[in-house]
Amino acid sequence: MPRSKNLRMLQELPIVKGFRPMWMRPRYGQSVVLNLEEYEVLRLIDYEGKIHEEVAGMMNVSRPTVTRIYESARKKLSTALVExxxxxxxxxxIELSEHHYLCEACHHRISLPPMAEKPELCPACGSERIISLNDCFIRGCRRCRRCR
Ligand SMILES: [Zn+2]
Ligand SMILES: [Zn+2]
Incomplete structure (x- = not known):
């Protein structure tokens, strides 16, 4: 992996932590792990239809880097699909401009400035079961059931 000092800016986090195949028992040890840059490049190119140059500008990386990330993402997706x-x-x-939280009880999402404290109660349902999505997605928190 080439070293990079540039963190790629991400606006939003994905709405899911991953996918499980039907008909098969999930074997997490063999999961394909798509990183957030790969997710973002797929989202921008395949989902939103942007061209590589545009994506490079948005993520503050070179065009060949976008192409490399894109190819790696496609390889991983097709591996998961075929195998x-x-x-x-x-x-x-990656770097996120906000800290995102999720209420595990009602799935309400809360976005706060990075320095704000973690909310104690969900403003939508009052539950205390609030997890940090930044932790889940960036490091894998290993606590919530999405990060197994
Ligand atoms: Zn809630
Ligand atoms: Zn987690």
Whole structure:
């Protein structure tokens, strides 16, 4: 892996932590792990239809880097599809402009400035079961059931 000092800016986190294949028992040890840069490049190119140059500008990386990340992401997705593996979205050299939390009880999302304290209660349902999505997606928190 080439070293990079540039963190890629991400606006939002994915709505899911990963996917599990139907018909097969999930074997997390064999999960394909898509990092957040790969997710973002797939989202921008395949989902939003942007061209590589645009994506490079948005993520503050060179065009060949976008192409490399894109190819790696496609390889991982096709591996999961063909081999029936589950996949997780986790990790990556990224930076988020906000801290995102999720209420595990009602799935309400809360976004706060990075320095704000973790909310104690969900403003939507009052539950205390609030997890940090930044932890889940960037490091894999290993506590919530999404990060197994
Ligand atoms: Zn809630
Ligand atoms: Zn987690």
């Amino acid at each position: 029936g593996r589950s996949f997780l979205i986790e990790g990556g050299e």
